[in-house]
């Protein structure tokens with residue numbers, strides 16, 4: 001199997017990094033589609049328009065409401081077709097960035113992602129997720145290439161509530177362990193190919209960085225004032241984590257996000273919080289003899305990540321629901337990237353050990 005490593009062409013991070021948006025956008029033409037959710041639009045639209053106008057770039061607003069369903073994507077793409085943009089600028093949380101990817105994919109044009117939260121590593125990757133009208137995951141789609149540019153303004157990210165930052169820690173810390181399972185068991189990464197040692201080293205660096213400074217970084221979340229620890233953690237959570245999963249591959253922790261929402265009360269929990277509990281379940285199933293699971297559980301305690309289904313929001317632990325969660329998880333393709341073939345019983349038992 002060939003190994004493939006992919007990444008954005010350029011990653012820009014720092015306080016007030018958004019100030020380079022106009023200059024960056026002008027590299028790609030005079031008309032850009034701005035894909036943005038309604039809340040962020042209210043907060044940032046005027047500033048974004050000014051930044052782009054200063055460099056001769058006109059923004060065409062495409063404001064997103066609700067989930068990213070195939071109907072919403074079709075409507076956005078129809079709107080974009082009338083504009084023929086050479087560039088899409090996607091600003092906001094995971095949903096807006098995914099919508100921007102869908103539009104850039106259909107329009108065959110460049111994409112700049114500007115995350116306003118660090119709750120997951122969507123900004124760097126080429127994949128985007130579609131939902132049905134009932135918020136069930138429908139499909140994971142892929143652009144041909146990664147975003148051309150990723151602009152991470154740490155002042156903006158530090159303004160978002162700590163809850164989002166905490167979820168980002170959960171999403172990122174798992175990548176080292178998932179990439180290891182994927183490469184050790186000859187799984188495929190998001191490029192449908194083998195993973196490089198480079199991807200594993202990046203995922204290792206991501207975990208090491210977060211274990212060192214995640215707790216300190218969390219103190220700056222919500223203050224609007226990024227600290228050196230915050231800068232390091234954001235780079236780990238967005239760049240290292242994104243490269244780590246996309247080129248390194250995934251395993252049980254992420255496969256579990258397919259099943260966990262079946263447990264009553266867990267559905268609304270942020271992706272990264274579900275992954276956090278999923279990682280503990282994965283490490284449990286790995287039957288490790290070392291202290292990794294205990295060390296990680298202690299770190300979870302210090303940064304406030306959930307360690308059980310109850311802490312994730314489960315209102316009751318119904319054995320049938322947990323079994324259904326296990327069944328759906330094993331259907332996800334990443335579930336095969338593991339040391340041994342997991343049965344529904346194995347996974348159900350591990351989930352029940354983390355019921356709380």
Ligand SMILES: [Zn+2]
Pocket residue numbers: 120121171254271275
């Ligand atoms: Zn994730």
